[in-house]
Amino acid sequence: GENVEQHPSTLSVQEGDSAVIKCTYSDSASNYFPWYKQELGKRPQLIIDIRSNVGEKKDQRIAVTLNKTAKHFSLHITETQPEDSAVYFCAAAETSYDKVIFGPGTSLSVIP
Amino acid sequence: DAGVIQSPRHEVTEMGQEVTLRCKPISGHNSLFWYRQTMMRGLELLIYFNNNVPIDDSGMPEDRFSAKMPNASFSTLKIQPSEPRDSAVYFCASSFTGGQSGPQHFGDGTRLSIL
Numbered sequence: 761g762e763n764v765e766q767h768p769s770t771l772s773v774q775e776g777d778s779a780v781i782k783c784t785y786s787d788s789a790s791n792y793f794p795w796y797k798q799e800l801g802k803r804p805q806l807i808i809d810i811r812s813n814v815g816e817k818k819d820q821r822i823a824v825t826l827n828k829t830a831k832h833f834s835l836h837i838t839e840t841q842p843e844d845s846a847v848y849f850c851a852a853a854e855t856s857y858d859k860v861i862f863g864p865g866t867s868l869s870v871i872p
Numbered sequence: 873d874a875g876v877i878q879s880p881r882h883e884v885t886e887m888g889q890e891v892t893l894r895c896k897p898i899s900g901h902n903s904l905f906w907y908r909q910t911m912m913r914g915l916e917l918l919i920y921f922n923n924n925v926p927i928d929d930s931g932m933p934e935d936r937f938s939a940k941m942p943n944a945s946f947s948t949l950k951i952q953p954s955e956p957r958d959s960a961v962y963f964c965a966s967s968f969t970g971g972q973s974g975p976q977h978f979g980d981g982t983r984l985s986i987l
Binding site: 794802803804805806809859860861862865 | 905915980981
């Protein structure tokens with residue numbers, strides 16, 4: 761089955777700097793890669809997703825890149841703000857029935 | 873859009889008791905997922921349904937756990953008997969499956985404490 765790894769497990773950046781979180785997956789058949797943000801005590805919320813026919817996708821300060829050959833994908837947050845502090849989860853979906861496998865999460869702290 | 877609705881939000885009960893968690897997916901969604909989240913194990917998929925049919929229950933930890941989806945707008949996750957190690961936050965999520973995998977929308981979760 762699919763296995764998703766995520767690095768780093770914790771990340772601390774100064775406000776205004778960029779943050780990068782990297783993930784790898786094992787199943788070459790995966791074709792859908794969402795990213796979720798979870799604030800303390802809250803539910804995971806989708807912030808951006810990418811499909812295997814796209815190499816990069818941007819939404820304001822957030823961008824994701826996908827390298828299908830190497831089976832890795834990354835989340836980039838530019839101009840970080842204190843409200844970006846949260847746990848971020850990457851995930852990969854198998855090809856059928858929407859079974860999404862989550863990575864272990866990255867705890868991001870943005871220092872004012 | 874009311875989102876995914878879970879109840880109760882918090883549950884505290886003694887070990888050995890039966891616990892029932894409830895979920896109402898977003899209207900029109902045809903896939904439903906139950907997750908368990910703990911510090912030690914992260915976010916684990918327990919079971920998921922597609923068109924009310926259980927597709928994969930390999931994540932259900934033991935026979936003490938069972939899940940049902942009697943119709944498109946309701947699902948339950950039951951633990952009987954409950955044990956302290958079942959203490960966790962349980963999330964329900966739903967999505968629409970229409971040929972391509974779609975984003976899952978999570979409910980606010982049920983924080984379960986077994987004493």
